[in-house]
Amino acid sequence: MDFTSGLNDRQKEAVLSIDGPLLIIAGAGSGKTRVITHRIAHMLTQGIPQSSILALTFTNKAAREMSERVRELTKKKLSNLTVSTFHAFGVQILRKTIHLLPGYRDNFSIYDQADKNALIKECARELGMAPDTLDLWEIGNIFSSVKTFRHKWDGDTKIYEKLFHEYQEHLQLYNAVDFDDLIVRPIHILQENPEVLESYRERFRYVMVDEFQDTSMAQYRLMKILSETNRNICVVGDDDQSIYSWRGANYENIINFERDFPELTEIKLEQNYRSTGNILAAANGLIAHNTNRKEKELWTGTGYGNAIEIYYPENEQREAEFITTMIRMLKSRGEIEYHDVGVLIRTNSLSATLEDAFLNENIPYRISGGTSFFQRKEIKDLISYLRIMSNPDDDMNLLRIINTPRRGIGKRTLQRIQETAQKKNCSIYSAISALRYASDSGLGEKAQTDLSDFVSLIEYYREMVFTGKGIAKTVQSLVDAVQYWPYLIGEHQKNESTARWKYANICRFIEMIAQWEETQKEEGRKASVYDYLNRITLITRDDDQDDDDGKVNIMTIHAAKGLEFSLVFLAGVEAHLVPHARAVEEDPANLEEERRLFYVAITRAREKLYITSCRSRRNMRDVLVCEPSPFLTEIPEGLIEDHIGEDELSTEDAVEALSALRAKFASGS
Numbered sequence: 001m002d003f004t005s006g007l008n009d010r011q012k013e014a015v016l017s018i019d020g021p022l023l024i025i026a027g028a029g030s031g032k033t034r035v036i037t038h039r040i041a042h043m044l045t046q047g048i049p050q051s052s053i054l055a056l057t058f059t060n061k062a063a064r065e066m067s068e069r070v071r072e073l074t075k076k077k078l079s080n081l082t083v084s085t086f087h088a089f090g091v092q093i094l095r096k097t098i099h100l101l102p103g104y105r106d107n108f109s110i111y112d113q114a115d116k117n118a119l120i121k122e123c124a125r126e127l128g129m130a131p132d133t134l135d136l137w138e139i140g141n142i143f144s145s146v147k148t149f150r151h152k153w154d155g156d157t158k159i160y161e162k163l164f165h166e167y168q169e170h171l172q173l174y175n176a177v178d179f180d181d182l183i184v185r186p187i188h189i190l191q192e193n194p195e196v197l198e199s200y201r202e203r204f205r206y207v208m209v210d211e212f213q214d215t216s217m218a219q220y221r222l223m224k225i226l227s228e229t230n231r232n233i234c235v236v237g238d239d240d241q242s243i244y245s246w247r248g249a250n251y252e253n254i255i256n257f258e259r260d261f262p263e264l265t266e267i268k269l270e271q272n273y274r275s276t277g278n279i280l281a282a283a284n285g286l287i288a289h290n291t292n293r294k295e296k297e298l299w300t301g302t303g304y305g306n307a308i309e310i311y312y313p314e315n316e317q318r319e320a321e322f323i324t325t326m327i328r329m330l331k332s333r334g335e336i337e338y339h340d341v342g343v344l345i346r347t348n349s350l351s352a353t354l355e356d357a358f359l360n361e362n363i364p365y366r367i368s369g370g371t372s373f374f375q376r377k378e379i380k381d382l383i384s385y386l387r388i389m390s391n392p393d394d395d396m397n398l399l400r401i402i403n404t405p406r407r408g409i410g411k412r413t414l415q416r417i418q419e420t421a422q423k424k425n426c427s428i429y430s431a432i433s434a435l436r437y438a439s440d441s442g443l444g445e446k447a448q449t450d451l452s453d454f455v456s457l458i459e460y461y462r463e464m465v466f467t468g469k470g471i472a473k474t475v476q477s478l479v480d481a482v483q484y485w486p487y488l489i490g491e492h493q494k495n496e497s498t499a500r501w502k503y504a505n506i507c508r509f510i511e512m513i514a515q516w517e518e519t520q521k522e523e524g525r526k527a528s529v530y531d532y533l534n535r536i537t538l539i540t541r542d543d544d545q546d547d548d549d550g551k552v553n554i555m556t557i558h559a560a561k562g563l564e565f566s567l568v569f570l571a572g573v574e575a576h577l578v579p580h581a582r583a584v585e586e587d588p589a590n591l592e593e594e595r596r597l598f599y600v601a602i603t604r605a606r607e608k609l610y611i612t613s614c615r616s617r618r619n620m621r622d623v624l625v626c627e628p629s630p631f632l633t634e635i636p637e638g639l640i641e642d643h644i645g646e647d648e649l650s651t652e653d654a655v656e657a658l659s660a661l662r663a664k665f666a667s668g669s
């Protein structure tokens with residue numbers, strides 16, 4: 001098979017140069033991701049074993065699509081190819097090596113943001129700091145930047161250093177790691193264990209990274225340390241699409257890469273295959289306003305296509321109506337399928353009104369970027385049970401379920417257990433196991449029986465899940481045994497439909513586990529509860545599992561990175577949202593990042609782009625009068641069909657606002 005057919009010369013060159021460092025910095029839709037998939041396919045035909053190839057990308061969804069694409073190209077089963085996110089790759093390393101870190105065992109738990117906040121709170125309490133006065137998010141961010149080499153303790157943050165050490169010690173005690181650890185712990189392990197590092201270098205002789213502009217400093221270190229000796233490292237990205245600096249991404253990694261791999265080959269891709277001429281010209285015109293960028297110009301061989309259309313609905317409800325009406329009409333004319341449509345928003349808070357309208361209009365949709373399925377309380381409860389089965393020392397999860405559903409273990413009993421755990425420096429579960437029979441436990445008889453029952457329950461299901469009865473079956477049986485349904489009914493007496501809805505989620509959860517087990521079996525892999533837990537912990541809000549076709553995609557611009565849709569609606573393109581007022585207030589330098597975000601949004605569209613900018617928008621209890629985004633004036637004239645004043649809803653204010661903006665643009669200020 002020739003995997004270079006259907007590629008342009010530059011792309012071919014990239015696919016064929018498999019040895020040595022390769023840097024591809026190119027604009028949106030120029031085929032960067034396509035180059036990676038074809039390159040992998042080509043390598044496999046060159047006799048490079050699957051197991052030598054490591055491809056890293058940003059979201060689980062992107063990773064899935066990438067391996068799917070390689071599978072289609074090669075028509076091969078790819079059980080030894082590693083295509084994953086950085087975090088999932090970190091987990092893979094830790095599963096094999098975490099025992100090299102003092103105090104850790106290979107059944108470790110991974111703490112998500114919510115667990116992390118809860119743990120910080122607990123540590124603060126132990127240190128006698130009043131947890132309710134602390135900004136957990138801010139502290140969490142400080143911890144994160146310290147861990148990932150972005151920050152050293154200084155005058156402003158020093159007050160949290162002690163809390164940080166307490167936090168780290170607790171993680172170790174619970175045999176748990178947080179998200180940052182998934183990248184930095186592997187780095188430490190590799191750095192401190194030369195023979196382990198050697199074996200990884202030996203194995204992953206070819207490394208590729210997509211969306212390179214959004215790698216963090218820590219991620220960069222990880223990929224660098226792996227490829228330092230082989231030097232077969234290919235990174236692809238677009239500095240104009242760097243949109244995660246708030247999360248520590250650093251597009252200066254492009255400069256670092258040039259410094260660390262000076263012998264690199266650089267390939268430029270300049271033809272855009274995704275979008276029509278108008279859309280591309282709009283994107284090019286916009287991004288040219290950024291000063292801090294690598295100069296590049298994209299061109300397309302396809303025609304100009306349709307104009308970009310801008311509408312100015314009276315408020316967010318009218319906006320949602322406009323979008324659903326358009327979709328309905330185009331669908332009924334047979335011009336689109338639902339899955340061809342992306343509705344992009346700057347912030348999550350915009351999704352509720354849209355969701356409502358889609359429900360009303362009966363248009364199937366999926367939302368990514370909302371509360372993840374796995375964050376729902378009923379699901380988190382069951383996940384906590386699974387986590388305790390696999391790692392009983394995980395105190396945070398134990399505390400979550402010890403009384404869920406209520407089993408009468410009282411506050412005093414819990415206090416007693418926690419004291420014992422602290423005194424003996426052991427986990428709560430160990431403390432319970434010891435106290436339930438001890439004559440000097442200081443606990444009443446009933447309390448001891450309750451604790452004993454709890455331990456028996458956990459041990460029973462631990463045994464069940466580890467003796468190959470299947471995870472789905474175990475969870476099903478557990479849900480019955482702990483009487484979760486009566487518990488739900490009890491919790492939602494006033495609203496039984498909520499209870500039913502939650503129970504339906506549980507059933508769906510069990511169904512999802514069963515499906516996963518089935519796939520693992522088909523692919524000849526063991527379906528272990530550790531692997532399952534690791535996997536679902538890494539599913540972020542940005543890429544939920546639901547890959548159903550036949551649905552309109554409503555998502556944040558961040559979540560849409562790397563994706564494409566024939567038809568894109570960009571909603572809420574108003575002055576305070578695009579650029580996001582708070583981001584720019586925090587740091588004026590964020591203006592360029594906001595512009596990149598808008599560039600990412602525009603370049604998701606293949607054929608048609610609608611932009612809506614509401615004239616007013618409800619924000620909590622207030623109604624804000626809105627002006628169109630100033631970025632709209634940066635789109636060159638002649639590409640946009642402006643529907644200003646066209647409907648009876650338009651006000652003179654909006655007309656004035658836009659013409660004022662245009663005047664400003666024309667005068668070049």
Ligand SMILES: Nc1ncnc2c1ncn2[C@@H]1O[C@H](COP(=O)(O)OP(=O)(O)OP(=O)(O)O)[C@@H](O)[C@H]1O
Binds near residue numbers: 006008011035563
């Ligand atoms: N040589 C080509 N011939 C035809 N279609 C192509 C070619 N190269 C890329 N494409 C198509 O163009 C679209 C964009 O490609 P791809 O997603 O790889 O771009 P990208 O550079 O990764 O974009 P982004 O910057 O948004 O991640 C895809 O639909 C892809 O299949």
Ligand SMILES: [Mg+2]
Binds near residue numbers: 034
């Ligand atoms: Mg891409």
